[in-house]
Amino acid sequence: xxxxxxxxxxxxxxxxxxxxxxxxxxxxxxxxxxxxxxxxxxxxxxxxxxxxxxxxxxxxxxxxxxxxxxxxxxxxxxxxxxxxxxxxxxxxxxxxxxxxxxxxxxxxxxxxxxxxxxx
Amino acid sequence: xxxxxxxxxxxxxxxxxxxxxxxxxxxxxxxxxxxxxxxxxxxxxxxxxxxxxxxxxxxxxxxxxxxxxxxxxxxxxxxxxxxxxxxxxxxxxxxxxxxxxxxxxxxxxxxxxxxxxxxxxxxxxxxxxxxxxxxxxxxxxxxxxxxxxxxxxxxxxxxxxxxxxxxxxxxxxxxxxxxxxxxxxxxxxxxxxxxxxxxxxxxxxxxxxxxxxxxxxxxxxxxxxxxxxxxxxxxxxxxxxxxxxxxxxxxxxxxxxxxxxxxxxxxxxxxxxxxxxxxxxxxxxxxxxxxxxxxxxxxxxxxxxxxxxxxxxxxxxxxxxxxxxxxxxxxxxxxxxxxxxxxxxxxxxxxxxxxxxxxxxxxxxxxxxxxxxxxxxxxxxxxxxxxxxxxxxxxxxxxxxxxxxxxxxxxxxxxxxxxxxxxxxxxxxxxxxxxxxxxxxxxxxxxxxxxxxxxxxxxxxxxxxxxxxxxxxxxxxxxxxxxxxxxxxxxxxxxxxxxxxxxxxxxxxxxxxxxxxxxxxxxxxxxxxxxxxxxxxxxxxxxxxxxxxxxxxxxxxxxxxxxxxxxxxxxxxxxxxxxxxxxxxxxxxxxxxxxxxxxxxxxxxxxxxxxxxxxxxxxxxxxxxxxxxxxxxxxxxxxxxxxxxxxxxxxxxxxxxxxxxxxxxxxxxxxxxxxxxxxxxxxxxxxxxxxxxxxxxxxxxxxxxxxxxxxxxxxxxxxxxxxxxxxxxxxx
Numbered sequence: 001x002x003x004x005x006x007x008x009x010x011x012x013x014x015x016x017x018x019x020x021x022x023x024x025x026x027x028x029x030x031x032x033x034x035x036x037x038x039x040x041x042x043x044x045x046x047x048x049x050x051x052x053x054x055x056x057x058x059x060x061x062x063x064x065x066x067x068x069x070x071x072x073x074x075x076x077x078x079x080x081x082x083x084x085x086x087x088x089x090x091x092x093x094x095x096x097x098x099x100x101x102x103x104x105x106x107x108x109x110x111x112x113x114x115x116x117x118x119x
Numbered sequence: 120x121x122x123x124x125x126x127x128x129x130x131x132x133x134x135x136x137x138x139x140x141x142x143x144x145x146x147x148x149x150x151x152x153x154x155x156x157x158x159x160x161x162x163x164x165x166x167x168x169x170x171x172x173x174x175x176x177x178x179x180x181x182x183x184x185x186x187x188x189x190x191x192x193x194x195x196x197x198x199x200x201x202x203x204x205x206x207x208x209x210x211x212x213x214x215x216x217x218x219x220x221x222x223x224x225x226x227x228x229x230x231x232x233x234x235x236x237x238x239x240x241x242x243x244x245x246x247x248x249x250x251x252x253x254x255x256x257x258x259x260x261x262x263x264x265x266x267x268x269x270x271x272x273x274x275x276x277x278x279x280x281x282x283x284x285x286x287x288x289x290x291x292x293x294x295x296x297x298x299x300x301x302x303x304x305x306x307x308x309x310x311x312x313x314x315x316x317x318x319x320x321x322x323x324x325x326x327x328x329x330x331x332x333x334x335x336x337x338x339x340x341x342x343x344x345x346x347x348x349x350x351x352x353x354x355x356x357x358x359x360x361x362x363x364x365x366x367x368x369x370x371x372x373x374x375x376x377x378x379x380x381x382x383x384x385x386x387x388x389x390x391x392x393x394x395x396x397x398x399x400x401x402x403x404x405x406x407x408x409x410x411x412x413x414x415x416x417x418x419x420x421x422x423x424x425x426x427x428x429x430x431x432x433x434x435x436x437x438x439x440x441x442x443x444x445x446x447x448x449x450x451x452x453x454x455x456x457x458x459x460x461x462x463x464x465x466x467x468x469x470x471x472x473x474x475x476x477x478x479x480x481x482x483x484x485x486x487x488x489x490x491x492x493x494x495x496x497x498x499x500x501x502x503x504x505x506x507x508x509x510x511x512x513x514x515x516x517x518x519x520x521x522x523x524x525x526x527x528x529x530x531x532x533x534x535x536x537x538x539x540x541x542x543x544x545x546x547x548x549x550x551x552x553x554x555x556x557x558x559x560x561x562x563x564x565x566x567x568x569x570x571x572x573x574x575x576x577x578x579x580x581x582x583x584x585x586x587x588x589x590x591x592x593x594x595x596x597x598x599x600x601x602x603x604x605x606x607x608x609x610x611x612x613x614x615x616x617x618x619x620x621x622x623x624x625x626x627x628x629x630x631x632x633x634x635x636x637x638x639x640x641x642x643x644x645x646x647x648x649x650x651x652x653x654x655x656x657x658x659x660x661x662x663x664x665x666x667x668x669x670x671x672x673x674x675x676x677x678x679x680x681x682x683x684x685x686x687x688x689x690x691x692x693x694x695x696x697x698x699x700x701x702x703x704x705x706x707x708x709x710x711x712x713x714x715x716x717x718x719x720x721x722x723x724x725x726x727x728x729x730x731x732x733x734x735x736x737x738x739x740x741x742x743x744x745x746x747x748x749x750x751x752x753x754x755x756x757x758x759x760x761x762x763x764x765x766x767x768x769x770x771x772x773x774x775x776x777x778x779x780x781x782x783x784x785x786x787x788x789x790x791x792x793x794x795x796x797x798x799x800x801x802x803x804x805x806x807x808x809x810x811x812x813x814x815x816x817x818x819x820x821x822x823x824x825x826x827x828x829x830x831x832x833x834x835x836x837x838x839x840x841x842x843x844x845x846x847x848x849x850x851x
Contacts, residue, residue, distance in 0.1 A: 009243075016157040016246055024157050028150050035149065060192055065150050067243040 004103065005110040009070030014118075025118075029111055032069045036062060040101050043081070047097045055093055056085030062100075071107035074100070140257055143167045143184035145175040145201065146219070147193045154246045155188065162250030172196030176204040183210055186257055188249075189236075191220045191227055199227070202234045213263065215256040219244055274298055281384035287315050288377055289338060294318055303361060303384045305353045323349045323358055334365070334378065341367045341375050347385070360386045402494040404454050405461035413493035413501055417553045420505040424546055432513035434502040434575075435560035436520065436541040439568075441498035444535055452530045456537070457498065459530075463523045464492045467516065468502055501560070510545050510577060514586040517541045517575035540567045541575035549578040593649055595631065596642055600655050605629050607662050608829035611838065612681075612800060612822040615814045620842050622679030622713065624822065625663035626829050627655075647687045656688040657697050664705035664712060666832055671707075675839055679741060681713040686720040690727070695734045702738075713741035715766065718749070725756050736761045743800070748788060758795060765792050769803025772823070776808045789816045 010025060017024045039058040046055035063078035077100060084092035142164045146152050156166045167182055169175040173196040175189065187205065191198040198218060205211045215237040220227055228239060238256055240249065274297070277283055283300025287293075292315045304312060304321050312318045315334075319327050326348035337344035343366040349358040365380030400412035408416065417433075424431050438444075438460065445453035468490050491503040502520070507513055524539040542564025550556040559578040567576035577583035599605050609623040629637040646652040660682055667680040688694060702709055714735060721728040721744070732742055743764035748771055767788055774781045785801070792799040801813050804823030813821060830838060 012245075012247065013154060016154055016161070018157050018161050021157070024153060027153060031150050031153070057192070057194070061148060064148050064242055068150050068154065 003110055004071060004073050004106040005114060006070035006072050007114060009068065010111075010114060010118075013068070026115070029069060029115060032065055032071075032111070033108055036065065036104055040104055043097050043100055047094055050090070052085040052088050052090070052093060055097065056082050059085060059100075066104075066107065069107070069111060071103075071111075074103040074107050077103055137185065139163055139165045140185040141165045141167060141182060142186050142188060142253060143169060143175065143178055143182065144188045145169040145172065145178075145193070145198065146188075146190040147171060148190070151190070151219075151244065155244070155249055158246045158250050159253065162254065164250070164253065172198060172201030172204070175201045176208070179205050179211065179214075180208055185214070186253055186260070187214060187216045188253070189216055189218050191218060191231065199230055199234050202231065202236060206235045213260065213267075215260045217252065217256060278302070282381055283383075284379070284381045285318075286377055286379045287318075289375060292316065300382060303359075303382050305350050305359065307353070321350050323351065325349075330363070337365065337367060338375055338378065341369060343367065359384050360389045402496075405458050405494050407461050407465075407500075408491055408493040410493065410495050413491060413495070413503065414553065416491045416493075416503060416505075417556075420503060421546065421551075421553055421556075423505070425551075430507050430509075430546060432504045432507050432510070432516075432543055432545045433556050433560040434504065434513065434517055434520070434541050434543050435557070435564045436500050436502070436539045437564065438498040438524070439538045439540055441537060444537065448530065448533060448535070452533065452535075455530050456528055456535060457494070459528050460500070460524060460537075461492065461494065463526075464500060464502060464520060467519045467523050468492055468504075501557075507545075509586075509589075510543075510548075510582045511586045511589050513543050513545060514575065514577070514590065517543060521575060540564055542567055542578065543575060544578045545582060548582060589645065592634075592637075592642065593645060593651075595634075596629070596646060596649075596651055599629060599631070600651060600658065603658070604631075605655070605658070606831070607659065607666065608831060609666075609835040610822060610829040611827050611835070611842070612820045613826050613842075615810070615818055615821055618845075620676075620678055620839060621820045622681055623667075623835065623839075624681040624683075624715070625659065625666075626683075627659055628829075643685065647685055650687075652685050652687045656685060657700075659683075660697055660701040661704055664701045664707045667711060668705040668707045670836055670839065673836070675836070676843055677708065677711055678839075679711050679713050680707075681715050681741075681743065683715045683745065684720075686717070686723065689716065689720055689731065690724070694731060695738070698735070698738060698740065709739040710741070713743055713764070715743045715745040717745050718747055721756075721760065729759060729761070732761045746802075748784065762797065764798045764800055766800045766802050766822075767818075769823070772801050772803045772809055772813075773805075775812045776806075782812065785813070785818075786816050789818050793817065 010029075013025045013028055039062045042058040043055050043062075046052065046058065059078045059082035063075050063082060066078060067075040077096060081093060081096040081100065084096055140163075142159055144152055144155050144159075144166055145168075146155075147170050152168050156168070159166045167178055167184060169178045171193045175187070176196075178184070179187065189198040189201060202216055202218075205214065205216065216235065217238050217240060218231050218236045219240050219242060220231065221242050231239070238252070240252065277297055277299035281299070281303055283297045283303045285294060285296035285300050294312060294314050294317075296312065301308075301310060301312070304318075306312065306321075312321065319331055322330055330346055330348050333344050333346050336342075343364070345362065345364045347360060347362045349360055351357075352359050361382050362385045363380060363382045365378050367375045368377040368379055369375050400409060400415075401407065402409045420431050423429065438456075441453070441456075444456055490505055491501075493501045493503070495501060502516065504513055504516060520541060521539055524537065527534050527536045529535075542560045542562065544550060544556045544560035544563060546556060549559045563576045563578040567574050570576065577586060606628050607625045608628050609625055611623050612621045613619060614621045627639055627643075629639075629642055631637055643652070646655050663680050663682045667678075671677050684694065688697075698712070698714075701707075702712065721732075735742055741764065742762045743766055744760075744762055745766050746768045747765040748768045765788065767785060771781045771785050771788075775785060776782070789799050798819045800820040800822060801809075801818050802822050804810055804813065804821040804825045806825060809823075810821060810825055827838060
């Protein structure tokens with residue numbers, strides 16, 4: 001099974017680290033973990049309320065932030081969801097949106113493993 | 120020089136480069152901001168953050184960053200509207216904006232580009248590369264800034280110099296040019312001239328062709344060229360003077376592909392130069408050329424006269440008692456008088472086909488007639504008559520000047536009278552340098568003053584007396600014609616075969632109470648010069664025909680009366696009308712009238728001669744060629760001329776029997792004449808020997824002292840009666 005995280009992305013972030021500054025990678029990962037649940041909540045509520053624009057916007061943001069931390073699968077799912085939301089494809093939105101939280105949890109688990117390893 | 124306008128200069132100033140350039144990063148994703156911040160700060164930038172478009176505009180306004188990184192999709196205000204807003208802010212037009220967008224979002228890329236995005240990066244952004252991209256954009260912005268500053272400086276320099284540059288592509292005739300080019304050419308803002316023909320169309324009609332030809336020549340020769348021309352100004356009210364400079368540009372194979380050059384508005388400069396020239400060469404009070412200009416003109420005239428062996432005259436004059444006018448009426452009145460005097464002098468010189476130089480006409484090449492009226496200062500003037508035939512021409516002008524100047528002037532409320540005294544020097548008789556001629560004209564003027572004012576005097580006494588003599592003869596002749604003091608004398612011609620009278624020639628005589636008998640060779644040229652020949656000629660025709668008719672009425676056999684005709688009469692007056700009038704008044708049979716013309720006269724304008732002769736022949740009049748053999752007759756034309764008689768010149772007749780050559784010529788003329796069916800008359804026959812030789816050659820008629828001297832009319836009548844009786848006796 002493919003890993004939900006691509007370590008190259010995380011290595012790339014580490015290269016941006018400036019000496020004497022707070023740990024950039026840790027901050028990005030922490031940000032991802034703390035900000036993403038709000039976006040996922042918006043997606044869930046949006047799907048419940050049939051507000052596809054809110055779903056699209058939240059998916060757009062999550063698409064970028066997940067991509068930066070190497071969460072390829074989650075990012076790809078968000079891209080598809082954003083596209084479905086823009087096309088107002090309700091069935092596709094529901095089908096794609098339902099699995100986002102699970103993919104996020106997988107990603108966080110893999111990120112934590114990676115961070116423990118590099119710490 | 121005047122200030123063009125007080126408007127402040129508007130131009131791009133070079134931007135001050137910050138030590139650490141400031142980047143404004145606009146993204147709603149905090150992670151992105153953090154990662155970019157790390158990379159950018161590491162690369163030497165200061166980074167500002169904004170979470171949406173609205174915040175971005177506020178940040179831009181307060182911090183004026185050097186570059187903006189902009190996310191496309193954001194809450195509150197998206198990236199597109201933010202860019203629109205920033206572009207409208209001061210300094211926002213040229214700030215580089217790098218947009219971060221999704222790869223899939225092609226429509227938004229186009230939209231962003233239209234809003235003025237400088238460059239794009241796709242997500243996920245490679246933050247490692249980002250600083251390099253930012254660096255590159257900043258560098259190109261600096262280059263663009265520098266270019267704008269440079270362009271702006273150039274525009275300003277061109278505007279200040281009223282100089283535009285242009286390029287003409289010879290391949291498709293297209294033209295490109297700077298902004299100032301349009302202004303110099305008098306184009307409206309936004310109007311462009313984008314091909315060569317349009318450019319030429321803007322040039323005034325009189326100059327267009329020379330610019331076209333000059334440019335084509337320069338292209339053919341691959342040579343630079345320059346030319347000046349005029350274009351109508353923006354309002355079309357006047358023209359601006361433009362100087363164009365151009366150089367050809369060739370490709371590697373030596374083919375001329377472009378002309379490049381400049382145009383400059385030189386109107387002000389040209390006007391200033393003209394003003395400087397006017398100040399240096401023209402008198403401020405009268406507008407006449409001043410001493411400096413006169414000297415130049417004089418040098419030029421002298422050079423020309425030496426080369427062409429011509430004559431010219433200097434008239435030096437001042438106003439008699441001008442000082443009194445100045446003292447009593449004031450300097451303003453004095454100036455006003457000088458102006459009026461100038462006007463009259465110019466008028467006199469211009470009259471009689473003389474044109475003066477005035478300040479409107481300063482270009483030496485353009486002076487139509489080189490006669491000059493100049494003011495030396497004070498009340499002194501000089502008239503330069505740069506081409507005269509005789510000294511009398513100068514005297515004539517001097518008389519006209521004296522007469523014109525002495526007519527009273529109205530100065531304000533005052534009526535003022537002045538007179539002038541004129542001294543004349545003539546080249547080459549009175550000097551061959553400008554200095555001597557000026558000095559001698561001045562001296563002549565003082566001599567004239569000594570002998571009473573309001574007159575003129577030549578420097579040379581001899582010239583003066585000759586001129587006076589001719590003048591007085593001219594007026595005497597005029598009186599003589601008006602008062603019919605001229606008389607005609609008559610000299611008979613006889614037929615050589617039987618001695619009978621064939622006709623008489625009328626000859627003019629002027630017996631003057633003081634001069635005595637004046638020779639026609641003296642007064643006929645004078646009459647021709649003055650035009651008096653026309654009334655004189657008319658009188659001779661009328662008197663001669665009247666006399667002949669009177670003799671016929673008195674019982675004499677009708678014979679031919681011959682009248683001489685001058686070239687001036689023949690070419691200028693309506694001879695036929697004069698002849699008709701004479702015939703009508705006298706009632707003489709036209710066949711009895713013979714007009715004698717010299718051959719040189721006829722050959723001056725052979726076609727006109729033939730036409731006039733035909734008209735005379737149509738009236739039935741006889742025509743004789745006088746003094747034959749002295750001119751350069753063309754035998755071809757002689758055949759075409761409708762004449763009846765040739766009169767062999769007396770010079771050939773004189774040496775008949777002495778000079779074998781003359782015998783041959785006379786014999787040849789007679790043979791030729793007979794072959795052309797012309798009657799031949801020998802003039803100046805004085806001896807029996809000449810008479811016999813002519814008779815032997817079959818010459819038809821003879822005239823001369825041997826037969827008779829010219830006689831008064833009554834004497835002639837007696838002679839004719841006696842001659843008729845003689846012949847009748849012979850016959851019977």
